[in-house]
């Protein structure tokens with residue numbers, strides 16, 4: 001009995017060790033490989049070896065390839081994803097190009113950018129949701145600069161009584177005389193790149209959403 005157990009343990013160890021031999025395109029021994037290999041074409045991974053996975057199944061794919069092969073025979077070099085033409089710039093679903101004006105172009109942006117979105121009630125309502133998510137905590141629900149982050153918190157400190165802590169000073173009052181007439185392009189640019197004490201939000205908020213917020217801020221300022 002003991003020898004059977006030993007042989008079994010040795011066998012198990014050998015299997016475990018060989019299954020660890022992963023490198024480059026070889027992913028090591030897989031348990032239930034059908035679960036890892038995508039049947040449809042994958043844009044970023046593809047298996048070019050026509051025989052890969054031939055041990056696994058007897059399905060006849062017609063052109064003689066085996067289970068894991070998923071290259072696209074109609075594209076150049078059997079690639080799954082085709083190369084875009086040279087100098088292609090991706091556009092979003094509206095056909096808009098990426099926003100390229102740099103941080104120091106505020107004056108130009110404020111003067112020349114027009115909000116490409118219409119002023120529908122639904123769009124302004126979306127702008128409000130976005131404003132409440134990304135701006136409210138500093139600029140406050142009505143835009144006067146009294147958000148919770150700006151105000152900080154009042155804490156009771158031994159011997160010092162009520163102390164105001166963690167205030168974020170200098171948050172702009174969007175309804176003040178200095179800002180109430182700024183253009184939507186100005187707001188869009190400031191959201192994108194930040195300004196002075198305000199950080200940039202361009203990487204968190206999509207171009208479309210930034211325009212929605214700009215529209216909503218104008219309604220707040222009225």
Ligand code: HEC
Pocket residue numbers: 131134135136137138139149168169170171172174179186187190191195196197198199201213214217
């Ligand atoms: C972390 C706090 C904070 C958040 C979040 C924040 N802001 Fe600001 N914002 C500031 C501060 C501080 C200033 C004043 C910047 C300065 O003049 O130094 C400012 C200034 C502004 C200005 C005036 C720019 C000018 O030309 O003087 C606008 C417009 C503005 N913010 C819009 C927004 C919008 C819209 C959002 C939401 C997407 C937002 N801010 C999010 C802190 C914040």
